[in-house]
Amino acid sequence: MTPLLELSGVSKRFGGLDALSGIDLKVMPGQIYSVIGPNGAGKTTLFNMASCLLHPSAGQIRFGGQDITGKPAHLMPRLGMARTFQNLAVFKHETVIDNILTGMHTHLKTGILGAALFWGPTRKAEIAAREAAEEIVEFLEIETIRDVPVGTLSYGLQKRVELGRALAMRPRLLLLDEMVSGMNQEETEDIARFILDIREERGITVMMIEHDMGIVMDISDHVAVLNFGRKIADGTPQEVSAHPAVVAAYLGVAENAAGGQP
Template identity: 65%
Template sequence: MTALLTVENLSKRFGGLQAVADVNLSVAAGEICSVIGPNGAGKTTLFNMISGVLRPSGGRIVYDGIDLKTLSPWRYAAAGIGRTFQNLALFKHGTVVENILTGRHTHLRSNVFDAVIFFGRTRKEEVAARQRVEHIIEFLEIEHIRDAVVGTLSYGQQKRVELARALACEPKILLLDEMVSGMNQEETEDIARFVLDIRDELGITVLMIEHEMRIVMDISDRVHVLNFGRKIAEGTPDDVKRDPAVAEAYLGRQRAETLARAGA
């Protein structure tokens, strides 16, 4: 399969702290890939570099044939990189529809004069944007809250709105940062189903950070494991599950060895 995203020897320093060190990974078009690791492993820093929030200290990121070092961060969404955040980044006083519409900004070509007149191209873009938003609302099954003010919604509902906004930019690759954190079992299962549908029905490649191992093992094609900023393992979910380095990273060496002996 063709790699849509390739990370080569990627590093990030914050003063004397090496948050990410020489990480290599690739994501093929049409894959669901997960990045896992203990707290502080560098997962979100990695995502921040891929999505343009942070500039790498070293290495490079190639997305769809483009070296992202040559691209201004504000152009990432237009290039097809969508993202959700671990900490919600919604407009709490806006409605669900209004929040999702902000994801259409990269597709608007009208200038300020067109907007004042609100005719021709501007009107067509507005109609097209709202049609797209309604399709996403139906896809994510949030019709019943479409007109609700986001700040009045539950945490799980707000997470779904943030996912909707990311889809509104029509990404080729979607970065999901801890989508199911704080969700109950039913909400978690819904998100897992939506992630599969996003790949299978919308044709969007997915790269996700996730602590919920059940989801990682159930829906991922490949898993990359970080610890202390370095990649320590990669492979299929089954490969990673059996890797002693992964068990040690999560459990500590002594407990991992004890469990390994018990399993033997």
């Protein structure tokens, strides 16, 4: 099976700093693939390169078998990639439904005349987009707040709206950057359930950065671990959690030096 996303020897240098060095990974269709690691390990830099917000200093990135290395970021939604961000990126003065509708723009094709007159194919496309947005609202269980300005909602609900906007892009691959950061236990459990449903019901591959090890170990098929810009382990959650290098990275255990004391 061809990987949906493949990074081969990917590195990123900022001046004299190696943010990532020689990263190889493959995300297969249908997986929930997690990237974990301590703060500053290079996780968000990896996501920014996978979504072409940053271009690698070396290496190759392929999406759906196509080389996307160096491609402009605005092409990614059309190719089937969507993402959320570590810091909220919603239109706070707009309603929930309008925020979700903005995710549809990539798939709405109309001319100036059609938009001005709002007839024919333009009207049909708008109606279809609104029906799809309403379906996402129902899927994420936010019907009661569909007409509420997003800025008045709790942090957890705003994150859910951002997730809905990403789903509106109809992605094949969904990148989630610390989706449950700052959420309480109930909100975290809701997001975990939605991620599983996104994969099972919508057939969307999910790649996520996450610090919450509970959600990582519960729902991930594959986990890659970064530390100081390098991949130090990857495998199933069980394999990774028992890997000595991962334990050392998370617990700060010093390595033995040539038979010396730690």
